[in-house]
Amino acid sequence: MLLEVDRVTEPVDDLVAKLRRYTDWFELLAPKADANKEQAARGAAVHDFRLWSRIYPATGREGYVPLAFVFTGKTAAQRESRMRRLEQAARRYFAGKPYPGRDAGIMAVDYHQAVPVVVTELERITADPAGAAGAVWRRLGRGEWQTLTEALDNPDGDRLYAVQWEQARRRKAEREAAEREARRPVCTSCGAKFTDERWEYLLGRGASWGNESDGLCGPCADAASARAEAGRLARRRTEEAAARAAADPPEIRSRGVFGIGRRR
Incomplete structure (x- = not known):
């Protein structure tokens, strides 16, 4: 995981710029990687052509290496406002893209080329009996506070896509069978x-x-x-x-x- 500690002193635009630079780095091709094959790759296969996958071990989840922002200082209201503004300004980097097939009922999200961003507060961590292992993390794009494992999980990602794709396939087969009948x-x-x-x-x-x-x-x-x-x-x-x-x-x-x- 990548870690950024923020004392609520720099502009939110600077935090967004950091996230943009991380994303640009994740998209760098590895030496001797075939750019045409990288362009044609889909899903997790695209990372095989990227430099970051030669340096960092596989995360076991969709997306790039997670990034955590730990805020501290100022007031709780100011820290909360900062997290909300970061969430609004940086959505393009962490939100992922809808899988094709919305008209077929597929609502899953493709996170393979997104940066999972989690935020927390040092004050929240120290106040929780479980510390950083407690439900003190929030994934940008979600509203609830979760454990780090839960926050980094993607229940609406590939797992949901597999289920919804199978359901869509079954509905299509049933519809075609009824039309044929x-x-x-x-x-x-x-x-x-x-x-x-x-x-x-x-x-x-x-x-x-x-x-x-x-x-x-x-x-x-x-x-x-x-x-x-x-x-x-x-x-x-x-x-x-x-x-x-x-x-x-x-x-x-x-x-x-x-x-x-x-x-x-």
Whole structure:
């Protein structure tokens, strides 16, 4: 952790400038780091290309190395006012950015390129029985006083994103399934919905849904096919019988009035 002790004597703008310089340093590339790969990296992977990660050990949390401001001196009201003004002026450096997907219900915050800033007062630490281990820290951007571990934690960061992303994925899948179900064809004969196999079969062969059988479910299509085949078989038999009758010689030739054939 980086530590700044402030006796409430310098302008708040100077504190913001310190935070800006820390941020600039955290964004420096490591020697021989590929700038193009760094630009394409997302989340925690971006830190692999930065100089600070070669000097400081991993924090185990999102973001850069935490920065703590310990205020002391003047009155409690003045120290409180100073913390509030610092919070307002330095938000761009510690607030993080919303993850994409707000319209899908994702409200998590991406802290990977933000400086976690915590503040406290020396007077508050000395008054607490637990000292610096007590609930004497406040993370800028939050309202409650917490222990240092709690203040540096990011419950609204990656953990929340993972949960909300899964929820959004599930809602999308359910919505797409409902929309697909609404498009599922219904048999024009019996009124039953098509099975996935029947629907995918017709889609797979590029059915235009203009043929009568395309509007039938599997069983009705099979029955219609069987009826059509029986009709074709019956017609073929009738045609074959007519062809044989036309090809056979007459059994009785034309005869005269008295049954005697004419002589030629």
